[in-house]
Amino acid sequence: MPSTTIFRAALLTSGFVAQMAHAYTQVNIASPFMYKNIDPIVFPGQYDKSHLHxxxxxxxxxxxxxxxxxxxxxxxxxxxxxxxxxxxVPTLLYQKGDSREPVPVSRFSAYYSLGDNKAEVPIPQNLQMVAGSATATTADAMPAEAHSEWFCENGGGGEADKNGFPGSTCSTHLQQLLYFPNCVNTETLETAYKAGQPGNYKACPAGMKAMPQLRFSIRYDLRKVLPDGWSGTAPLQLACGNAFCSHGDFINGWTEDAAQNMVEATSSKNKFASVDGSLGKNGAKPTCKSADADPDHGTGDFEESVAAMGKRSVPAAGWTSRSRLARSPRA
Known part of the structure; x- marks a missing residue:
């Protein structure tokens, strides 16, 4: 698999991105509500195994x-x-003095069914999914179906550095894309990707049906935390390692009526479809204040999370590769 910046350029050149302008819906989130070293999918019940998310x-x-x-x-x-x-997602970090701090998120967007045909079934209740691999240390080791990309929005970035991040300052935001499976067995909740690729997907595996495809789009704002920019190796790292370990996790919490309404968001091409439901309309701002449901356990500090996993030292920002912080290929 090519480096992420080159991969992005290849998509633009081939017209691949233009092919993805099919019907979709989108929800936006302004920022994370917490940073924590837990992973209920990969390490359920364990506070000392996961890297920071x-x-x-x-x-x-x-x-x-x-x-x-x-x-x-x-x-x-x-x-x-x-x-x-x-x-x-694994927390993106930058160097601040002797510590590493989370890079501010400008916006997290969850797109559903971008570049796909009409879904056959809604995303099932209780569905859990993982995209990408926390153990990947090179571009070739990244799961190709996830189409993980890092690039600079609105220009800048240049070629990817040895860690998979843009090799020079972004004009505005650093953006990441990550695609999730779009097929499901509604009885077992097993998931898979359709044959083909976004914009040219084929059939689901036998025994599975097409559901709306989830895609993460995350915009990070580096301008305040790295005002002088960079050239060469980006002063960045993920909590799991370099850019190639990028991955995302999802547990479905859509209300059943809205999940069913989402199926219609994939029924026609080149159109945004608002997904509403019994709790309100898409685009409504949160009316409550989110908080950690279990503040007495785990940590939101990167160095503490590394120490909890038994590491003796914290690697320097902008590093090539080392053993992964996580112990599971699906972390």
Missing amino acids: SFFGSDAVTINTKTSAELQKGCTNVENPNDLSVYW
């Missing part, structure tokens, strides 16, 4: 969360009251 969506998530019903009891910072899903 940035969490968006329902604040009912804890180390033991398994169901949509649990998430639907929480407060969501999604700008759609019907979406009580929880979304999380």
Whole structure:
């Protein structure tokens, strides 16, 4: 798999991105509601195994969360009251003195069904998904189906550095894209990707049906924390390692009526479709304040999370590769 910046350029040159302008819906989140070293999908019930993650969506998530019903009891910072899903990614960090701090998020967007045909079934209740791989240390090791990309929005960036990040200052935001499976067995909740690629997907595997495809789009604002920019190796790292370990996690918390309405968002091409539901309309600002549901356990500090995982030292920002902080290929 090519480096992420080159991969992005290849998509633009080939017209691949233009092909993806099919029907879709979108929900936006202004910022993470917490940073924490938990992962209820990969390390359920364990506080000392996961690297640091940035969490968006329902604040009912804890180390033991398994169901949509649990998430639907929480407060969501999604700008759609019907979406009580929880979304999380490894925290992106920059060097600040002797410590590493989270890079501010300008906006997290969850797109559904961008570049796909009409879904056959809604995203099932209780569905859990992971895209990408926390153990990847090179571009070739990244799962190709996730189409993970890092690039500069509105120019800048140049060629990718040895860690997979843009090799020079971004004009505005650093952006990441990540695609999730779009096929599901509604009985077992097993997921898979369709054959093909975004803009030219084929059929689902036998025994599965097409559901709306989730895509993460995350915009990071580096201008205040790195005002002098960079040239060469970006002074950045993910909590799991370099850019190639990029991954995302999702537990569905959409209300059942809104999830069903989402299917219609994929029924025609070249059109945005607002997904509303019994709790309100898409775009409505959160009316509650999200907070950590389990503040007495785990940590939101990067160095503390590394120490909890038994590491003796924290690597310098902008490093090539080393053993992953996580112990599972799906972390």
